[in-house]
Amino acid sequence: MVAEPLEWRKYDDAELPRVLEAALEAFAKHGYHGTSIRELASTAGLSVPGLYHHYPSKQDILVALLEDVMRDLVQRTAAALEEAGPSPAARFDAWVECLLRFHMFRTKHAFVTSSELRSLEGDNRDRIVALRDELQGMLDHAVEDGAAGGTFATPYPKAASRGVTVLCIGVSSWYRPDGPLSPEDLVHRHLVLARGVVNATE
Template structure:
């Protein structure tokens, strides 16, 4: 995946994945890693089984490449959001919250597979994906720590607040629907208010502004 321009982190189209990984994304989301055979993956990717093995030596390799692609995309988008944000700690925090939230709206299938199939990885592969997940979490941890350090956030529990913000954002992957009652921008507004409460922002939520962004 090419690095994102800083202005593009809100923009979503179809996932930019090779066809084998696109086939795996759909199959693993529908019936799980263990419920999907190599033959079915080859069929979904419009390849023969030997043709699929030309690209990947095992189903495990497909899974780890898929999960790594999902995690690298959210990290790339988060870093682009931070690069585009104003330098104050609240703006940087808000950019991260909005970014992770939109990712879990518009990449909910990939987010679901990453969460549900982490257990299906070998120990070495799991360590790779957990390392990427930890890197993403550290971006939010640092944003919360910065807000506490400069007095913008009042939480006495920055680490716990940071984890709670992550759960708030990632949870939408399990229920967000494009045809739902609330628009993506309204969901972002509401979740920013909730996130501000978690980190202890006082009197700022009423001034929230959300830049409209098109979904997929």
């Protein structure tokens, strides 16, 4: 049976296991270090022993949450790039739109993933950073290919790629669904800005 293509633009209510949903709410409000296991258990509707039955430690909960968020974003981005095809310009636009929509519709997820990367320990941090680097690499390749082929005129492809990422991530700090910009308006505006960063020639 062939799997249905991932609808990367579509965002329904996020479905997380109840412990991870509780962690998302608590970490967004109090931070990882400001949240106790007892609070997590209570928010999830579990006893402390019941919580430990699912996850051995608070660190394991954080890793599971961040990995879930990052894998969702990586999968959405891969689907967007596949839909875009081989053109560096189309891949660039798809990557930018995908990251923008994620930061519009998964604001809390994006905030916790960004702010609590520092709370990961040892190999746990390496696991999440590897996913982040995989995501960034997708854009790096599109920009490098575009610069090599003349689609982008930036003399600094790697720096431009990082600049585009920062532009997209910043949306989560100010975008509001009831604000003056619709998602489509915001995507259109930021695609213009992002193309300017790489000096798009098309």
